[in-house]
Amino acid sequence: MIKRYSYSPIIDTGAVVKNIPLSEGSPTPFILTGDGAFVYHMSDKCRIYGLGEATRGINKRGWIYDGWCTDEPLHTEDKRALYGAHNFILFDGEDRFAAFFDIPGKITFDLGYTESDTAVITPESFNLELYIVTGDSLKDIVSQFRALIGKSYMPPKWAFGYGQSRWGYVKEEDIRSCADRYTDAGIPLDMIYLDIDYMDRFMDFSVSSERFPDLEAFAAEMKSRGIRLIPIIDAAVKKLDGYSVYDEGHEQGYFCKDADGKDFVVGVWPGMSVLPDFLDPEASRWFGMQYKALTDIGIEGFWNDMNEPALFYSEKALNNAIEELKNKSDISLDALNFFGLRDTMNRLQNSPDDYKSFYHNAPEGRFRHYDVHNLYGYKMTKSAFDALTELRPDEPSLLFSRASYIGAHRYGGVWTGDNHSWWSHILQSLQQMPGLNMCGFLYSGSDIGGFGGNCTRDLLIRWMSFAVFTPLMRNHAAFGTRSQEAFAFGDTEVFRHIIELRYRLIPYLYKSFVKAVESDGMFFRPLAFDYEDDGIAATVEDQLMVGDSLMIAPIYRQNAVARHVYLPEDMRLIRMSKGDISTEELNKGWHYVSVPMGDVVFFAKSPIPFAPPAMNTSELQWENLETL
């Protein structure tokens, strides 16, 4: 059952697609306090699931989180928010219920952080609709919620292949040689991603003619090899007279405005830039139609970045900071002054003051960005999805985004942004997946090998062994970091076997994915969801159910060659070792399972179809498969 409580919503976020009558009275079991917080007293056994891609465990209890889309480049444990605002939270204790806080502004979830037995959820404003969902089981609650927010995005089949990305492939030849090295090593590959360097001066929908002289021909060349090119699109548009995207948007009034009604100018990759107003349906449609420049030359998918929106600085704040620095230029630089200067510069990035200084022109009226901040990346994804559906009506396009809000799950997937080449981030990624799935984001994955920092061969092997199971399987790294492609560490055999295993499992993974979409279900589930009466299953933080038949328990510690695995029922262990598959029956309970470097081990409840190895998804056999 779903109950809806309406406070003072001033804008329809569009997150919800189903009509639910308004409920009177108080939103039990929460108590709404006089100072505007929703409070719930938790029993000792109460566990908390949800919050999408938030950091920390599968069970979110014990920390404090913000629903606030944040360009956060360092995903350490102390962070309260990443790129998505996914305000769905499920309590499993004396009471079992979920709550969705549909609020486009900021909200804080103190989940036993201040007081360990109390959850205090505080919206910054009451521009809010609250949905309380109760049901027969954890799965039932989630699927009712998912029916409320509408069917998840369904990517093309080839998007289940493996993709290679790197910020730093700057020219055609870098991409071609990446493809060649995969081909030479016999490693399957379906996609190579183009990061901002393919553009001319970081201008959206432009292509550098120097570095990619004929992208259309090059995309066709790659496609004939079974590899699709997937370019990035950034939210901000370079402010440059003579650049048609800027000129048109400026003339039509499609960019966000400052208090005086002038285009609000920010600094991002292209330098001085302006922000398309994705809350204005006309502007949104106009921006979406710009993707045509790339779909016309054969591009079939995109990733949308910097759409929190990420701001390095605003023109106004930068000028103020420069003034401040000038005023301080004649003082002696003692330590405090030094730190003060440094903070002045640091504060420029993604500053709340800037978010308070520009405005959207939505159908309901004019809104200060800060008050509707969390809708920006979501509406950018919708803009692209709507246009791509029109531009390429016959086939789905690949689309995923960095920033998101619930609602965006209908239009694209998400990747989990700028993680690091750290062992802890394999586990972090595993723990993000079920939360994302609850919120409808099924097509997701993390940068394999880690985005920031330097990857090592063993880290890449273990990370990839987990990512074999994530719908989005993409290796991506930051500019200036050590190479971490499957061919970068000398011996390629081990990577060939792991990626080959992914392809062998695609029929199972794809079918499970489709089922999750169609049934409003979860592709990845915490064990607690499938084994509600099993007290141990509910405590397992490093294993997941994948589809109806599989369970995974990856290695995520440096130099570990075995780990404890909990089997909530009798299962078969499936082991891929040097390309060979073997199975072994195991009984319910704890096992210490050995996983030598390069082996991939997972667990099955029922027979699993295996396709023969293939070099890409178009060569993949989907029917009449061997089951193991």
Ligand code: MIG
């Ligand atoms: O400020 O386009 O998360 O995947 O490689 C960094 C460059 C901008 C952030 C994305 C990352 C991408 C990078 N971008």
